[in-house]
Amino acid sequence: MRARCPVFAMLMSLAALIGNDASAVGAYLPSPFVDADLTLVDEVAMDEPAAAHLLQEYPAGASHVATILERTTRLLPNSGAPSYFAYRLGRNMGLVPGQAYLLRIEYPEDQSRSIIVRNYGAEITRGFHTGIALGDAMGGFAQQNAESLQLPLSGRVERWESLFYLHSQFSDLKLPRDTGGRTMQPSDGFWVAIGRFDARMDAGSAGAAVASIKLYKVNDAATYEQPLNLPPSGLPRRHLFWRQEMLDSVVQASNPADNGLPRLDWFEFKARILKFLGMNTFTTDMLEFGYNQGFDATPWGGNGWYYGTQFPADWPEVLDRANAHGLDVLPYYEYAGSIGAASYGKQRTAEPLYAGPQAPYTWISWSEIANADVMDPAALTDVQHLLDVTIAMQTGHAQFAGAWLRTRNSHLPISFSDTARARFASEANGGAAVSKAQLQSDIDLHGRYVDWWLLKRRDFLVSIRDYVRQNVGTDAFVLFTPDPSEGGQNFDVDNNFIVTDDPDGWHQRLTALGGNYVWWRSWDIDQVVANDDHLTAITEQRANNGSQNEWGHSTPAADPQNYASTEGVFQSFDINRKYTVASADAFAQFNGPDGLAVVRHYTLNEDMLSTTGDPETDMDNLPLGYFVADFERAGPYSMMAEALAVANGNPTLIGYLCSNLMTRGFPSYARRFDAAFLALPALPATRLDGAASDANIAVQRIATPSGVYYAVVNASDASIADATVTFAESGAIEDAATGQTLSGASQQVVVSMYPYELRSFRVNATTDAIFANGFD
Secondary structure (H helix, E strand, O other), X not given: OOOOOOHHHHHHHOHHXXXXXXXXXXXXXXXXXXXXXXXXXXXXXXXXXXXXHOOEEEOOOOOEEEXXXXXXXEEEOOOOOOEEEEEEEOOOOOOOXXXXXXXXXXXXXXXXXXXXXXXOOOOEEEEEEOOOOOOOOOXXXXXXXXXXXOOOXXXXXXXXXXXXXXXXXXXXXOEOOXXXXXXXXXXXXXXXXXXXXXXXXXXXXXXXXXXXXXXXXXXXXXXXXXOOOOOOOOOOEOEEEEEEOOOHHHHOOOOHHHXXXXXHXXXXXXXXXXXXXXXXXXXXXXXXOOXXXXXOOHHHOHHHOOOOOOOOOHHHHHHHHHXXXXXXXXXXEOOOOOOOOOOOHHHOOOOOOOOOXXXXXXXXXXXXXXXXXXXXXXXXXXXXXXXXXXXXXXXXXXXXXXXXXXXXXXXXXXXXXXXXXXXXXXXXXXXXXXXXHHHHHOHHHHHHHHHHHHHHHHHHHHHHHHHHHHXXXXXXXXXXXXXXXXXXXXXXXXXXXXXXXXXXXXHHHHHHXXXXXXXXXXXXXXXXXXXXXXXXXXXXXXXXXXXXXXXXXXXXOOOHHXXXXXXXXXXXXXXOOHHHOOOHHHHHHOXXXXXXXEEEEOOOOOOOXXXXXXXXOOHHHOOOEOOOOEEEEOHHHHHHHHHHHHHHHOEEEEEEEEOOOOOOOOHHHHHHHHHHHHOOEOOOOEEOOOOEOOOOEEEEEEEEOOEXXXXXXXXXXXXXXXXXXXXXXXXXXXXXXXXXXXXXXXXXXXXXXXXXXXXXXXXXXXXXXXXXXXXX
16 A cells, blocks of 8 residues: 555655644643543553454554553554554443443643544544644545644643443444444444544644543433533523534434434433533524424425424424423524425525526535525515424423524525516615626626625514514524535635644645645734634625626625624624634624624534545445544643634634534533633623733623623633733622632632633622723
8 A cells, every 4th residue: 555655655754844842731631520430341452452352453454552651552653545443342341322421532642643533332423633733634625724733732641531322223333324234232332443534634643543442331420510600690691502414314214223322312412411511502403405304394384395304293302302401492494495395495586697597506406406585575484484383383392592594505695586686776776777787797786786685684684583582582593604614614715725823834744745735835824813814704705607606696705794783693703723713803893782603613524534535435435434523622722712712702602513413522621611601691791901910811801780790711822820810890709600709809810721711700899880890
């Protein structure tokens, strides 16, 4: 294989460029789990005989044992095609379906590494990366601009941990794309695989390395629900939630023998993991690419409106489970108009500029099946019927936070039909008719038309808000995600970039990689942030270049200026890499009366663990079968994006678009952040410059009749010891996340913070003091 892969020799020359910074960042937070509450079920030693846990490698001999940081470690060198090693855990050890288990993996943080972990016991695949490693593969149809940062390495063996609930059946190493193939039983045990991408897509990594793999039974998982100290009644509350992309094969099968667990159990497991992480809002699909994901369509026409599913009665039961765990519910809709046999959406009343009625906007055929014209009264009636069956008729089953709508390609496109153009002429063009030819040739006219249409989209969302509130309550909101992409918008769609704090080093790596990578560019992160390139990427209307190439009309970009005073409707701000959360000016554009909503787009890396490097490759070229994986940074850096979003933007909603069930590999950091975030009221904030003795600490002030809340964030890569934070008023200071009183009448608190830590405080100041310093 190496003889056929010249990149191997090249990678050897890159060894000096990978980096070996072992500077300590301070001890990582301990596991949230107490050893006395765990029962060790199985353990893999990396130098044990292969037969002990049925070691499998791809290709044969891909891994070897080495001593790293004085620990025996199994290493997958970063050379050549993708590789993995896998062990079978729990054989004949009494594994129990539905039981909570903890998968603990110890790894050396000695060099920059990207490590993929696949847990077949719950069909969860998740990766993490250290140092300068990229994590996500360099390539793939969902790739967002890659980012590499010179983050410190601890120089110690660290822990990656994942709480999960065991399925009843498992697949072998090649995971099916869809249903079937899950024939292994708990007595057979389940595979845990450690992998890496093709070396050409994983530059900057020294390869995957693991020092031990342990499986524990969690004796009483309910005791590990993260306690939350929410704002008092009368103050609006924040929301944390995630939506998973690849749910179908696990949940949509009708036969439990196909999907590995009783169908509703998956939703139960999700609710429990939300509680463990300290998240408060349950989100799952009602529509995916317009298709019914489990609601009863019979009240508004059955298959003529939306084709039914095998499980029309499941939605109320899912809601009951979420409600039993005290979770709010935010249903998720990829709405394209209804798509049943005689439906509104199938009429495709929205019409492109460069073609006639019912023509496609793009060549993405699976997303062109239907559309809705936001100006059409029939569209509003249609979406109200959808909200009826999924929310209004279900209010006895759960507490709804609102509704989350996300457009996919050509679902809610700009319409240039005769009816739409006549409306424009009457409302915004002085009564003068406009033709398609005029809109194609007159740039200014086209711009005015788009601006007018964007207001119509806002009006449509406001009408949805009003309808939801009629049925749920006045605090309900609509979250709208205008970005149809998985990984988030690139700021230059014609080029591939690595955004980095070491552009010269990455120029050398890309040059050494050769091939197509010589056309990649490394961009300095400070320049990208200073230029607000990310803001431009998510707000700039895209080009339209003729028939089936109307990308800007198919998925109009965000228009935050139209929502600055629109209460109860959020337009989400895309986040993921550090450069997407580093500009306070960019966040300010999306702030509305209720604050800011951010949605983290994960790249998915769909089928990128491929021997061909082709995301559309067939299963024969996928060593582990169907593959999707989200990546997170290691340790405290896993919360970098969220912490910087709070420091620079004060979001009141944080959502995640994930590939599969979301478990954090470094849960101590996620739990602390989530508790501190949800302790703050969902109200606007004012950033106080100079409030902390360390300039790397950001302070946000939120004044309420129930005291003044403060979000305090270490916005740096380094730990901070004994910094003084001075509040705007004096009073008894509480840790808002725990309710613990920290001092009597005082105006200061001393904090020591790990990198990207969020702390929240409440000052019980007098009313006069609060007014003196300003209500926000």
